[in-house]
Amino acid sequence: MDGFGQKLKTTLEMIKFEHTLFALPFAFLGAVLAADGLPTGWQIVWITVAMFGARSAAMSFNRIIDRKFDAENPRTANRELPSGKLSVKFAWMFFVVSVASFLLSAYSLNWLTFALSPVALISILGYSYAKRFTAWAHLILGWALAISPTAAWIAVRGAIDSEVPILLSLLVMMWTAGFDVMYACQDFEFDRKAGLRSIPARFGIKNSLMIARLFHAQAFIVLLLLYLVTELGWLALVGVLAVGALMIYQHTLVKPNDLSRMNAAFFTTNAFVSVILFVTFGGAVFASKF
Numbered sequence: 001m002d003g004f005g006q007k008l009k010t011t012l013e014m015i016k017f018e019h020t021l022f023a024l025p026f027a028f029l030g031a032v033l034a035a036d037g038l039p040t041g042w043q044i045v046w047i048t049v050a051m052f053g054a055r056s057a058a059m060s061f062n063r064i065i066d067r068k069f070d071a072e073n074p075r076t077a078n079r080e081l082p083s084g085k086l087s088v089k090f091a092w093m094f095f096v097v098s099v100a101s102f103l104l105s106a107y108s109l110n111w112l113t114f115a116l117s118p119v120a121l122i123s124i125l126g127y128s129y130a131k132r133f134t135a136w137a138h139l140i141l142g143w144a145l146a147i148s149p150t151a152a153w154i155a156v157r158g159a160i161d162s163e164v165p166i167l168l169s170l171l172v173m174m175w176t177a178g179f180d181v182m183y184a185c186q187d188f189e190f191d192r193k194a195g196l197r198s199i200p201a202r203f204g205i206k207n208s209l210m211i212a213r214l215f216h217a218q219a220f221i222v223l224l225l226l227y228l229v230t231e232l233g234w235l236a237l238v239g240v241l242a243v244g245a246l247m248i249y250q251h252t253l254v255k256p257n258d259l260s261r262m263n264a265a266f267f268t269t270n271a272f273v274s275v276i277l278f279v280t281f282g283g284a285v286f287a288s289k290f
Contacts, residue, residue: 007086011094014080015059022270023148025278026172027051030149032282033164033230034156037289046105047152053102058124058144060095064088065128073190109155116154120147131191135202138180138215142173167226171219178215178247179270181208182254186262206256216247223277232284239280243273 031039031047039047063070063081071082080086099121106117124144130137146169153165160166184191184198185208191201200208220243227240250269253261 025274027148030152034153050105057098142177146173174219181212235284
């Protein structure tokens with residue numbers, strides 16, 4: 001593989017490109033609900049480009065800004081930038097291209113999507129600084145991911161003309177905040193030593209896991225409201241119950257004195273939540289046409 005190709009591969013590994021799976025189905029679900037069926041081909045293409053561009057920009061910016069802390073943290077010291085596997089210059093180039101692709105896709109969708117694109121950028125990039133100022137940075141990350149379903153709704157309809165995208169975004173926000181609090185428990189000691197703010201650093205691991213459960217309970221309540229508002233029937237109800245069961249299961253994997261199964265709780269169960277809701281709620285939309 002040539003030099004550029006290897007650098008690009010390393011960059012995609014750095015930003016965990018495959019984890020776009022967490023948020024992309026929520027954007028697609030927002031688009032399907034907005035279209036009450038299948039959006040146009042071009043809308044699907046540009047929503048996809050926007051999602052990849054936004055997430056790539058956010059993750060690369062986060063890695064660049066946090067490279068000093070990553071180098072000092074034993075858990076993250078081997079990441080691509082602190083370990084020298086990738087140059088900061090190349091990471092900045094990738095960031096600029098990602099931002100440009102996001103703005104191009106927003107412009108290609110409709111005027112409101114483009115007009116609101118700076119708000120989205122400020123939100124997703126601002127999270128990188130949040131832990132320097134507030135223990136509630138997890139909610140800011142939740143907000144950054146929560147933008148996607150409402151943005152997709154706007155991309156299809158050109159307006160926010162329903163409570164549905166708001167509920168879907170609120171669900172994503174609380175779901176994300178909950179699992180981010182759990183994941184941050186791994187850096188509990190380092191965050192305190194480095195002066196970084198997080199719920200685990202402020203409240204301790206035991207209390208933080210309780211707060212994560214509270215966030216996920218709130219997410220489930222919003223999910224129930226979304227189901228009642230959309231009136232999508234039994235298939236969507238299956239999704240509600242499946243996601244509720246996954247949330248409960250996730251919290252059985254992690255205990256205050258045992259974080260060894262955190263990766264299973266974070267990467268495995270969370271990857272299923274957005275897919276399940278897209279398949280069940282999205283499937284219910286199409287089923288209602290027959």
